Amino acid sequence: MSALLELTGVEKSFGSAPVLRGVDLELDEHEVVCLIGASGSGKSTLLRCINALEPIDRGTIRLDGAAIAGRGVDLNRLRREVGIVFQSFNLFPHMSVLRNVTLAPREALGMSKADAVARARPLLERIGLWDKRDAYPDRLSGGQQQRVAIVRALAMQPKLMLLDEVTSALDPELVAEVLEIVRELAAEGMTMLIATHEMSFARDIAHRVCFLDAGQILEQGPPEQIFTAPQHPRTAAFLRRVIAAGRL
Amino acid sequence: MDRILAQFFDWELIAESLPGVLRGFRTNLTLMVVAELCVLVWALVLALLRGLPGRAAAPLRWFAIGYIDFFRGLPALVVIYLVGFGLPQTGVAPFSEMSLYQLAVVALTLVYGAYVAEVYRAGIESVHWSQTAASRSLGLSSTKTMRFVVLPQAVRRVIPPLLNDFIGLQKDTALVGIIGVAEGFRRAQIFAGSRFNASSYVGLALCFVVITIPLARFTDYLIRRDQQRTLAAG
Ligand SMILES: Nc1ncnc2c1ncn2[C@@H]1O[C@H](COP(=O)(O)OP(=O)(O)OP(=O)(O)O)[C@@H](O)[C@H]1O
Ligand SMILES: [Mg+2]
Numbered sequence: 001m002s003a004l005l006e007l008t009g010v011e012k013s014f015g016s017a018p019v020l021r022g023v024d025l026e027l028d029e030h031e032v033v034c035l036i037g038a039s040g041s042g043k044s045t046l047l048r049c050i051n052a053l054e055p056i057d058r059g060t061i062r063l064d065g066a067a068i069a070g071r072g073v074d075l076n077r078l079r080r081e082v083g084i085v086f087q088s089f090n091l092f093p094h095m096s097v098l099r100n101v102t103l104a105p106r107e108a109l110g111m112s113k114a115d116a117v118a119r120a121r122p123l124l125e126r127i128g129l130w131d132k133r134d135a136y137p138d139r140l141s142g143g144q145q146q147r148v149a150i151v152r153a154l155a156m157q158p159k160l161m162l163l164d165e166v167t168s169a170l171d172p173e174l175v176a177e178v179l180e181i182v183r184e185l186a187a188e189g190m191t192m193l194i195a196t197h198e199m200s201f202a203r204d205i206a207h208r209v210c211f212l213d214a215g216q217i218l219e220q221g222p223p224e225q226i227f228t229a230p231q232h233p234r235t236a237a238f239l240r241r242v243i244a245a246g247r248l
Numbered sequence: 249m250d251r252i253l254a255q256f257f258d259w260e261l262i263a264e265s266l267p268g269v270l271r272g273f274r275t276n277l278t279l280m281v282v283a284e285l286c287v288l289v290w291a292l293v294l295a296l297l298r299g300l301p302g303r304a305a306a307p308l309r310w311f312a313i314g315y316i317d318f319f320r321g322l323p324a325l326v327v328i329y330l331v332g333f334g335l336p337q338t339g340v341a342p343f344s345e346m347s348l349y350q351l352a353v354v355a356l357t358l359v360y361g362a363y364v365a366e367v368y369r370a371g372i373e374s375v376h377w378s379q380t381a382a383s384r385s386l387g388l389s390s391t392k393t394m395r396f397v398v399l400p401q402a403v404r405r406v407i408p409p410l411l412n413d414f415i416g417l418q419k420d421t422a423l424v425g426i427i428g429v430a431e432g433f434r435r436a437q438i439f440a441g442s443r444f445n446a447s448s449y450v451g452l453a454l455c456f457v458v459i460t461i462p463l464a465r466f467t468d469y470l471i472r473r474d475q476q477r478t479l480a481a482g
Contacts, residue, residue: 053381080387090382094400103396104386156386 002065004029004191005050005160010059012042012049012215019045021215022059027160030189034202034223037212038238043195044087046212047162050193051084064159080108083153084162087169089145091137091152097124098133101152109156116155123151127181143174150181161185163194167201199242203227211235258447265439265448272435273455276421279349279431283356283421284414290357291364298365299372301390312365319362324355324420331355332427352424360417367409371402408474411467415460422456432456 003026012020019042027033035043048054050061052068052075061068068078091100101124102116111119124130127147129140137145146166153161163182167175179201186192186205196202202209203223210220211232219232230236297305298312319327332351335343343351375398383393425434432452439448 048381051385053385075384076387076389079385082385084385086378086382088378090378092379092382092397092401094404104388107392107396108387108389152386 003027003062004031004064005193006060006062006065007050008060010046010049010061011057012045012054013057019215020049020056023212023215023217025210025217027191027193029159029191031207032186032190032192032194032205033208033210034206035193035195035210035212036197036199036202036226036238038241041212042215043212044164047084047164047193047195050162051082052078053084076108080104080156081159082162083156083158083160085146085149085153085164085166087165089137089142089149089169091145091149093137096134096136097129097140097148100137100148101155104152105155120151120155123154124148127151141174142170143177146170146174146178147181150178150185154185159191161190161192163192163196165195165197167196167198197242199227199239211238213238254445256446256450258445261443261445261447262451265436266451268435268439269432269448269451270455272430273432273452275349275429275431276418276433276456277459279352279356279421279424279429280414280418283353283360283417286353286357287360287364287417290361291368294361294365295368295372296394298369316362316365319359320366322359324359325423325426327359328352328355328423328427331358332424348424348427348429352421352427352429355424356417356420359420360413363413363416364410367406367413368402370409371406372398374405375401405474408467408471411463411470415463415467418460418463419456422452 005025005027007023007025010020010023011018023042023046025033035046037043045054049056052073063078063081067073092103095103098117098120101120102113105111105116105119106113120133121130124133127144127150129144129148129151132140132144137148140148146169150163150166166182167178170178175198179198182192182194182201183205194202194206206223208220209223209226210217211226211230211234212218213234219226219230219235221231226235227239230239294312294316297308298316300308331354332348335351335354336346338344343354346354379397379401380393383397384390388396421431422433425431425437428434432455433449436448436452440446
């Protein structure tokens with residue numbers, strides 16, 4: 001079976017600063033892959049490139065076998081199939097929770113209001129926020145906002161979800177409720193690529209962990225192997241720093 | 249002192265001139281409302297043109313930038329003269345058919361469209377790019393992103409400066425008397441000329457102030473409220 005997502009030789013620079021320096025990565029359907037690496041190693045940039053929020057300079061990105069970078073690609077269609085959740089939630093502050101979740105199904109998929117609400121309702125009920133559907137984002141806690149952001153992406157029924165440090169902006173006591181949702185999604189078979197600083201979470205949830213260093217995937221493998229017996233000295237050094245900072 | 253009082257504050261003359269001045273001032277008010285609506289639309293068009301992405305849209309961008317610079321550089325009085333006296337003489341439809349009132353609306357829209365376009369642009373640019381990223385990542389086109397995500401937030405933020413420009417617009421409606429629109433200033437002028445006394449102007453001044461001061465207070469109130477909100481949000 002061919003991979004759901006396939007990156008080969010992806011390069012990306014900002015000005016003269018190379019950020020991605022030849023990334024090769026494959027994700028099978030239902031696979032959960034965690035992306036770890038130091039701050040500035042290019043995790044967010046990689047996710048943004050897969051979602052075509054940033055154009056890439058070289059290489060190819062394929063989703064379901066079809067090239068999704070370069071000329072002639074329908075970016076809006078691609079983005080409907082790939083959901084992304086950001087560190088800073090990025091909910092639309094001038095819209096109610098329900099409108100946040102139904103906007104894209106209605107305006108990008110052309111669904112009727114009733115259909116979009118019917119799709120949003122079980123999602124919001126699942127995260128326990130259907131009662132807050134008329135509230136505006138600034139009335140929600142950070143954890144609630146991030147759960148709405150996840151559900152907003154899910155409402156497009158994407159084939160692939162990209163999560164960019166979805167708990168980094170949260171108070172410690174709110175982290176668990178967000179990770180719980182991600183765990184459930186993984187259990188249901190959602191294909192996910194997750195950039196995270198939460199090493200114990202990565203160890204717990206990932207089928208595979210990729211260590212990104214200075215714009216390259218230096219090492220990848222099952223979490224047990226990466227976390228207990230890293231092959232590359234730089235991976236080992238990174239994990240030592242993480243342990244010293246008390247995050248594993 | 250008495251001479252000054254008599255020249256400006258002859259209450260009998262103010263009372264006598266007021267009905268005519270008020271009738272003229274009604275024209276100022278409708279002119280203000282009609283021109284404001286036109287300005288809101290025209291300025292939005294300019295601001296959107298100016299923000300168009302891509303190389304193909306470069307001529308439109310340059311047009312918008314050139315337009316905005318040009319009309320912000322011209323005194324409103326000059327534009328009113330040019331439009332009011334110049335345009336009808338070209339014989340070009342639809343200008344040759346327009347009433348003075350309509351020409352005044354055109355002139356004010358041309359001038360204030362440039363100012364308000366810049367206000368819109370500041371508002372659009374103040375919306376954080378992550379909002380655009382979130383919207384595009386959900387598969388919304390750039391047009392729909394502008395319409396549903398960016399513009400509503402931008403407009404909310406620029407309401408106070410928008411009101412400021414409208415106070416200016418409202419005052420400048422007094423300029424269109426020079427092309428013969430029978431607005432308040434024109435009527436006050438005619439009355440003053442016949443009596444060699446400026447009191448009718450004072451009556452008109454009071455009319456303007458009664459409208460603009462509450463508007464200015466309201467604008468300040470909105471600005472303060474916004475500031476408090478920003479502070480509260482951290
Ligand atoms: N829009 C941009 N313009 C210029 N440089 C950028 C831009 N976005 C990211 N960079 C740079 O690219 C590098 C990688 O950034 P990126 O955000 O992908 O790292 P990261 O691995 O996600 O880091 P963190 O763990 O802090 O989120 C950094 O050096 C950053 O300064
Ligand atoms: Mg990042």
